[in-house]
Amino acid sequence: MLAPAALVMLAGAAIAKPTSNLITRDAEVANPRTCGSHVSAEAKQAALDHFEANRVERPAGLAKLAASVDVVFHIIYANETLEGGYVPEEQLVDQISVMNAAYTDFDLTFVLANTSYVQNEDWFLHVGPDESSQTEMKEALRVGDAATLNVYTVNFGLESNSGYGLLGYATFPSWYADAPQDDGVVMLYSSTPGGSTANYDEGQTLTHEAGHWVGLWHTFQDGCTGVGDEVDDTPPEGEPTYGCPTSKDTCSAAGVDPIHNYMDYGYDACMTEFTAGQAERAQAQLRTYRGLSL
Numbered sequence: 001m002l003a004p005a006a007l008v009m010l011a012g013a014a015i016a017k018p019t020s021n022l023i024t025r026d027a028e029v030a031n032p033r034t035c036g037s038h039v040s041a042e043a044k045q046a047a048l049d050h051f052e053a054n055r056v057e058r059p060a061g062l063a064k065l066a067a068s069v070d071v072v073f074h075i076i077y078a079n080e081t082l083e084g085g086y087v088p089e090e091q092l093v094d095q096i097s098v099m100n101a102a103y104t105d106f107d108l109t110f111v112l113a114n115t116s117y118v119q120n121e122d123w124f125l126h127v128g129p130d131e132s133s134q135t136e137m138k139e140a141l142r143v144g145d146a147a148t149l150n151v152y153t154v155n156f157g158l159e160s161n162s163g164y165g166l167l168g169y170a171t172f173p174s175w176y177a178d179a180p181q182d183d184g185v186v187m188l189y190s191s192t193p194g195g196s197t198a199n200y201d202e203g204q205t206l207t208h209e210a211g212h213w214v215g216l217w218h219t220f221q222d223g224c225t226g227v228g229d230e231v232d233d234t235p236p237e238g239e240p241t242y243g244c245p246t247s248k249d250t251c252s253a254a255g256v257d258p259i260h261n262y263m264d265y266g267y268d269a270c271m272t273e274f275t276a277g278q279a280e281r282a283q284a285q286l287r288t289y290r291g292l293s294l
Contacts, residue, residue, distance in 0.1 A: 031199055032242040033265040036129045036169030037212045044221075047174050048230070056287040058294070067147075067292040070113035071096060074141045074152045075189070078121040082196065085124050085189045087153055089115060094193040098203035099210060102262060106214070106279045107294055108286075110149070116141065127154040127186060128163025139181055146176045146290045149213060150184035151206065153192070167191055167205045170212035173289035185209040199243075202268035211263050215285025216278055219264045224251035233277040234258050240265035 039047070058064070073092050077085035092115060099110045118141065126133040142150050156163040163169075168187035176183050190197040191205035217229040220237040228236050235255025241248055241264045248257040258264060260272045283294040 031197075033200065033205075033208075033240075033267070034166050035208065035212075035218070035265070036163065036166050037172075037209065037218075039172075039217070041222075044217075047172065048227075050174055051285070051288065054288055055284060057284075058287065064107060065293045066107040066109065067286070067294050068109045068111050069147060069149050069292075070144060071099075071110050071149045071151060072113055072143055073115045074137075074150065075115065075117045076123045076127070076137065076152060076154050077117065077119055077189075078124045078155075079119075082190075085153065085155060086117070087189055087192055087195075091192040091194050095203045095206055098193055099207055102204075102207045102274065103210075105274065105276065106282055108214070108282075108292075110210075113148070114143070124155050124189075125158055126161055127152070128156065128161040128166070129169055129186075130162035134186065138184070142181050142184060146173075146180070146183070147286075147292055149210065152184065152186045153189035154186060156188050167197075167200055168209040170209040172212055173215045173285045176289055183213075185213055199267040199269070204262060204268040204271045207262050207271070211274075211278075211282075214282040215289070216263050216282055219258045219261050224253065229263070231275065231277040231281055233275045234261060234263075237264070243267055244270040 075085065075087050080086045092112060096110050096112045103110070123133055123137045127137055128134060137152060141152070144150065154163070156166045158164060166188065168185060168191070170185040171183050185206065187205050187209055188197060189195070191200045193201065193203040195201045218240070219229055219234050220240050221229040224236050224238045228234070235258060236251040236253050237257045238250030241257060241259040244267045245259055248259050250257055259266060260270055262271045262274055263278070264271070286292040286294055
């Protein structure tokens with residue numbers, strides 16, 4: 001665990017390999033959500049096999065416990081303006097509140113442990129899933145252990161960048177052992193509560209990306225076939241949900257699409273729920289890979 005929250009000012013001073021294969025944007029939805037956290041079928045199967053072989057169960061007879069996760073924000077900025085990436089600390093406090101409201105049923109509490117402000121225009125503009133600047137940034141800044149959530153806010157604004165157009169991307173729990181310095185979430189600076197990104201200004205981008213960090217896949221994983229997101233109570237979904245539809249059913253299997261789920265792609269205002277199965281899966285992932293007693 002880290003020391004209580006402190007504000008650290010740094011001047012410009014980092015390993016990630018999530019794929020940047022983006023789901024095709026729906027032309028009918030303005031500014032659709034995009035997330036860079038996708039896994040190939042082979043990588044998914046390897047993760048499933050490893051999880052089943054190493055799964056840590058809650059000891060028989062032991063009551064369910066609550067756990068906390070220290071969150072460390074690294075605010076990467078070009079200059080001390082909102083447009084330059086200088087996210088006010090009150091937005092970060094609000095962000096933690098949004099996450100805790102979403103994760104109530106996980107018996108998990110996120111704690112704002114530390115915030116660093118790092119002036120580095122190169123990182124702000126150029127960090128993306130496949131960029132060397134991301135490796136440099138994370139190697140310089142990441143702190144804590146497997147149970148510490150490091151969050152980096154950047155711009156994703158250059159068309160030549162592998163992060164162009166993303167709202168965020170994250171690592172999965174099972175990746176930590178092989179690449180601890182890579183662990184964490186990278187997100188668009190203007191998607192925090194009160195940010196300037198239309199439809200994504202209520203803080204649910206980090207709720208979504210933290211979902212990957214605790215071990216959840218997208219609800220549309222594998223589409224209408226295969227084992228999907230490995231959660232029984234999220235109906236199969238043939239494609240991401242964009243915008244804020246009133247209903248959607250893309251698969252013939254029972255159940256309508258989970259259009260309000262945090263692990264789908266809807267607008268922030270329409271993301272309102274996790275399922276009990278997602279909470280159960282995340283708890284098992286956190287016990288197995290992040291050493292939390294849940």
